[in-house]
Amino acid sequence: MGSNINWGWLTGDQLPLRLGIKVGVLAAACVPPPRTEMKVLQACNTVQCCSTLCSGVGGFFLGVTTSLNPHSALGWWRGGGTGWVKGWPCSPGAFHQDPNPNEPQASKDKAELRNYTEGKLLDRVYNTYLQMHTHQTVDFVRRKSAEYGGCSLRRMSAMQALELLDQLVDESDPDVDFPNSLHAYQTAEGIRRAHPDKDWFHLVGLLHDLGKVLVLFGEPQWAVVGDTFPVGCKVQKSVVFHDSTFHNNPDTRDPRYNTECGMYQPHCGLENVLMSWGHDEYMYRVMKFNNFALPKEAFYMIRFHSFYPWHAHGDYKHLCNEEDLRMLPWVKELNKFDLYTKQEELPDVRELQGYYQALIDKYCPGELCW
Numbered sequence: 001m002g003s004n005i006n007w008g009w010l011t012g013d014q015l016p017l018r019l020g021i022k023v024g025v026l027a028a029a030c031v032p033p034p035r036t037e038m039k040v041l042q043a044c045n046t047v048q049c050c051s052t053l054c055s056g057v058g059g060f061f062l063g064v065t066t067s068l069n070p071h072s073a074l075g076w077w078r079g080g081g082t083g084w085v086k087g088w089p090c091s092p093g094a095f096h097q098d099p100n101p102n103e104p105q106a107s108k109d110k111a112e113l114r115n116y117t118e119g120k121l122l123d124r125v126y127n128t129y130l131q132m133h134t135h136q137t138v139d140f141v142r143r144k145s146a147e148y149g150g151c152s153l154r155r156m157s158a159m160q161a162l163e164l165l166d167q168l169v170d171e172s173d174p175d176v177d178f179p180n181s182l183h184a185y186q187t188a189e190g191i192r193r194a195h196p197d198k199d200w201f202h203l204v205g206l207l208h209d210l211g212k213v214l215v216l217f218g219e220p221q222w223a224v225v226g227d228t229f230p231v232g233c234k235v236q237k238s239v240v241f242h243d244s245t246f247h248n249n250p251d252t253r254d255p256r257y258n259t260e261c262g263m264y265q266p267h268c269g270l271e272n273v274l275m276s277w278g279h280d281e282y283m284y285r286v287m288k289f290n291n292f293a294l295p296k297e298a299f300y301m302i303r304f305h306s307f308y309p310w311h312a313h314g315d316y317k318h319l320c321n322e323e324d325l326r327m328l329p330w331v332k333e334l335n336k337f338d339l340y341t342k343q344e345e346l347p348d349v350r351e352l353q354g355y356y357q358a359l360i361d362k363y364c365p366g367e368l369c370w
Contacts, residue, residue, distance in 0.1 A: 114174065114308075114339070116240055121174050126241060128172045131222035133245035136276040138232045138257060144223065144277040151289040151369040153217060158360045158368060159353075161210050168215055172226035180209055182346050188356065190341035191334075203359040204298045205337060208305055211279030211286070213370065224282075227308045228275045230316060233262025238313035261318065269321035270304060280306045292364045300327045301334045311335060 116125065165181035176183060188205035195201050214224045229239045234257075235246055251257040264273060275281055284303035287294070304327075309315040311331045 116174060119174050124171050125174045126245075128222050128226060129241045130245045131220065132172075132226055132276065133239075133241065134248045135222065136229075136231060137249060137251045138263070138274060140223075141231050141274050141277045145274075145281070148214070148282055149285055151286055154370050155367045156370060157366065158207065158210065158364050159357060161213050161368075161370065162206065164213050164216050165209070168212055170209075170212070170225045171221045178346065180212055182349070183341075184209055185347040185349060185352055185356075186341040187337050189347060189352065190337040194337070199359055200294050200298060200363060203294070203356070203363055204301055204334065206356050206359070207283065207287075207364075208302050208334065208338065209279060209283075211281075211283030211302075214279060214282055223277055224279050226278065226306065228278055228280055228304075228306045229309055230262075230264075230273045230319065231276055232257050232274050233264060233319070234258055234260050236309050236313075236315035238309040238315045240308075264319055266318055267321050268319060270307075270310075270319060270324045273319055275304075275307065278306065280304065286368065286370055287364075290364060290368045294363050297327065297330045301330050304331050305334050305338060307331075308335075 162181055162184060166179050168180045170180055184206050188202050191205040192202045212224055215221055227240050235242050246252050256263055280303055284299060287299055311328060
């Protein structure tokens with residue numbers, strides 16, 4: 001009997017089912033998710049597969065090897081009692097739920113997205129972050145906040161701002177190389193399919209990157225695009241290229257700013273934290289200044305949607321208060337569509353404009369101050 005165990009995850013409702021698998025013998029704890037019926041539709045990629053008996057809550061799996069057709073894909077697992085699972089594959093990562101048609105389906109494997117170690121766009125992406133992490137300091141953020149906080153640069157509608165993004169390709173994005181306006185429609189349409197009853201959320205998807213018009217106002221991309229992070233405290237390891245791009249940032253050598261909390265108090269709340277300057281904070285300011293008739297969640301999602309070290313990796317929790325944690329699921333929900341709707345198949349903007357213009361007229365009409 002071999003000693004190496006491969007681990008896989010099968011998730012139902014809110015409770016994961018963890019499996020320890022060996023070819024020949026399988027043994028693992030079984031905690032069935034409540035009220036869940038899950039179809040196992042995965043072809044077995046080896047001639048030896050495990051047939052298992054799952055007992056009830058707190059029970060266990062016991063498996064024996066059987067020779068099955070390697071292309072068989074059969075079996076049901078039913079929570080809340082005993083049930084057979086046949087043709088269970090003996091390899092990690094081979095457990096699949098039928099995809100939810102309303103969930104965003106990435107054009108490539110999700111593990112390949114946000115790849116900062118290789119890819120045809122890597123040099124461009126790295127150089128953008130190198131400049132960002134060199135120049136984004138406490139003093140820089142305060143200057144930009146004062147410069148743009150008054151929204152006195154120009155006047156235009158939300159749709160006019162969106163059309164300006166036809167001219168912008170985000171140089172920090174390793175996944176796409178097409179104009180940001182098309183990504184806005186992709187995100188919005190993904191949210192619309194999954195949340196048909198929340199038209200305000202559809203609009204959030206459309207507007208979430210509008211702050212990138214700052215590039216077309218003359219700002220360099222490193223001061224507008226990319227993941228955000230708090231300035232004025234220690235940089236966490238989940239920040240993109242954290243180990244190779246901050247060496248010339250003076251704040252990293254300033255004792256006021258290079259400790260865990262830096263210039264902040266623990267759990268002060270993200271609203272009291274200076275984030276690296278960019279399109280998130282700028283668009284949030286535009287929304288507030290122009291009194292967008294959107295719920296609080298919309299403002300929060302747009303303000304922090306690029307804060308990946310927090311919402312994707314769990315860092316900087318020591319700065320968060322209860323309100324931040326309450327809002328975190330909303331930020332994660334927007335991020336799911338922001339990231340996983342990026343497709344090479346581009347939307348028909350002319351077909352969609354009427355619907356989104358109506359939402360703009362409802363929630364943020366007319367000329368806005370930018």
